[in-house]
Amino acid sequence: xxxxxxxxxxxxxxxxxxxxxxxxxxxxxxxxxxxxxxxxxxxxxxxxxxxxxxxxxxxxxxxxxxxxxxxxxxxxxxxxxxxxxxxxxxxxxxxxxxxxxxxxxxxxxxxxxxxxxxxxxxxxxxxxxxxxxxxxxxxxxxxxxxxxxxxxxxxxxxxxxxxxxxxxxxxxxxxxxxxxxxxxxxxxx
Amino acid sequence: xxxxxxxxxxxxxxxxxxxxxxxxxxxxxxxxxxxxxxxxxxxxxxxxxxxxxxxxxxxxxxxxxxxxxxxxxxxxxxxxxxxxxxxxxxxxxxxxxxxxxxxxxxxxxxxxxxxxxxxxxxxxxxxxxxxxxxxxxxxxxxxxxxxxxxxxxxxxxxxxxxxxxxxxxxxxxxxxxxxxxxxxxxxxxxxxxxxxxxxxxxxxxxxxxxxxxxxxxxxxxxxxxxxxxxxxxxxxxxxxxxxxxxxxxxxx
Numbered sequence: 001x002x003x004x005x006x007x008x009x010x011x012x013x014x015x016x017x018x019x020x021x022x023x024x025x026x027x028x029x030x031x032x033x034x035x036x037x038x039x040x041x042x043x044x045x046x047x048x049x050x051x052x053x054x055x056x057x058x059x060x061x062x063x064x065x066x067x068x069x070x071x072x073x074x075x076x077x078x079x080x081x082x083x084x085x086x087x088x089x090x091x092x093x094x095x096x097x098x099x100x101x102x103x104x105x106x107x108x109x110x111x112x113x114x115x116x117x118x119x120x121x122x123x124x125x126x127x128x129x130x131x132x133x134x135x136x137x138x139x140x141x142x143x144x145x146x147x148x149x150x151x152x153x154x155x156x157x158x159x160x161x162x163x164x165x166x167x168x169x170x171x172x173x174x175x176x177x178x179x180x181x182x183x184x185x186x187x188x189x
Numbered sequence: 190x191x192x193x194x195x196x197x198x199x200x201x202x203x204x205x206x207x208x209x210x211x212x213x214x215x216x217x218x219x220x221x222x223x224x225x226x227x228x229x230x231x232x233x234x235x236x237x238x239x240x241x242x243x244x245x246x247x248x249x250x251x252x253x254x255x256x257x258x259x260x261x262x263x264x265x266x267x268x269x270x271x272x273x274x275x276x277x278x279x280x281x282x283x284x285x286x287x288x289x290x291x292x293x294x295x296x297x298x299x300x301x302x303x304x305x306x307x308x309x310x311x312x313x314x315x316x317x318x319x320x321x322x323x324x325x326x327x328x329x330x331x332x333x334x335x336x337x338x339x340x341x342x343x344x345x346x347x348x349x350x351x352x353x354x355x356x357x358x359x360x361x362x363x364x365x366x367x368x369x370x371x372x373x374x375x376x377x378x379x380x381x382x383x384x385x386x387x388x389x390x391x392x393x394x395x396x397x398x399x400x401x402x403x404x405x406x407x408x409x410x411x412x413x414x415x416x417x418x419x420x421x422x423x424x425x426x427x428x429x430x431x432x433x434x435x436x437x438x439x440x441x
Binding site: 098152 | 203204205206207208209210211212215220221222223225249251254256257260277278279280282283322323431432433434435436438439
């Protein structure tokens with residue numbers, strides 16, 4: 001059995017006009033058995049920065065706890081929130097540090113940077129950053145998500161339209177994947 | 190209850206191996222290790238009359254899927270030195286960033302422009318120390334006080350010094366172009382055209398390379414990074430109707 005397909009997950013983020021959307025499925029499984037249908041994969045770092053973690057659920061939770069810890073220290077020292085680009089470098093460094101014994105997680109980072117410009121990026125499990133201007137996907141349903149997002153995405157969508165697009169892309173992709181599903185959790189900022 | 194581990198201590202830099210035991214246990218219980226994102230690439234470099242020209246494609250793959258259609262494979266090392274990277278994407282990025290910072294500190298300490306051989310030695314020492322496990326194959330090129338230089342660096346730490354070089358999965362396609370058309374003393378335009386032709390050969394004939402052509406021209410005192418110099422794969426299949434969902438279409 002593959003380690004990324006142990007729990008099953010689907011996470012996607014899209015860029016809109018001065019906003020972003022990040023969405024994930026809600027299933028937590030142990031291989032083919034479903035254990036929970038309300039599992040949270042998208043976590044808040046601060047009001048304008050969210051991280052979605054697909055892959056092994058235990059590593060996702062541990063990684064989120066480590067990152068929240070680092071960000072809280074950063075807030076105490078710098079007296080401000082971390083910029084999304086800086087946070088992405090932080091996650092990348094944290095993952096690359098474990099290059100030869102990695103966390104089995106693929107993060108998706110979505111945030112609003114300077115002047116509320118949306119920023120999204122994804123990484124593989126050892127921290128290779130991939131910035132995108134339109135959408136990023138990860139998880140067991142990633143192949144279907146690539147296809148769905150590629151066709152449904154349009155640039156400069158307003159928040160309501162972005163919500164519809166990302167939800168439909170997520171739902172249609174997880175319907176084609178046994179390991180993710182049971183609804184979706186969408187966040188628009 | 191205190192958690193024993195690296196949480197409370199500041200990190201000393203370098204790699205941390207504390208999850209290795211757990212991962213080995215998972216592997217023993219049958220779980221297969223994941224694949225990392227590779228750059229499955231065509232990267233080239235050549236020396237022309239006034240300096241060096243580097244070129245790269247822009248596709249990043251994750252197994253058979255294209256993860257990034259327009260990634261940057263030509264990395265900054267110093268204002269007069271650039272490096273193209275093939276292999277595992279995280280490794281090429283990390284190793285070039287690390288050597289780039291070391292070069293900057295060295296510049297501050299010596300008050301001199303960085304030399305290509307300095308970058309070369311730093312890269313090969315790091316890669317040799319990790320015995321090939323840091324999977325980065327690089328084409329390093331630049332112009333310093335001693336003239337234009339072009340080197341290739343292999344994941345195990347060996348290096349070659351060449352007038353023209355190719356690396357990556359598309360290296361054979363690109364090398365065929367270079368071997369037929371390269372000559373010494375090319376002009377800048379001829380150099381750029383030849384590099385673009387070699388990368389296009391890689392893009393169209395190698396499945397691991399694709400999308401656009403990036404070119405970087407380094408001459409004495411001047412560097413030009415031509416990002417997306419050519420876009421031979423424009424997206425022409427956009428549906429004119431597009432998808433549009435009515436508001437409220439997705440239920441609660």
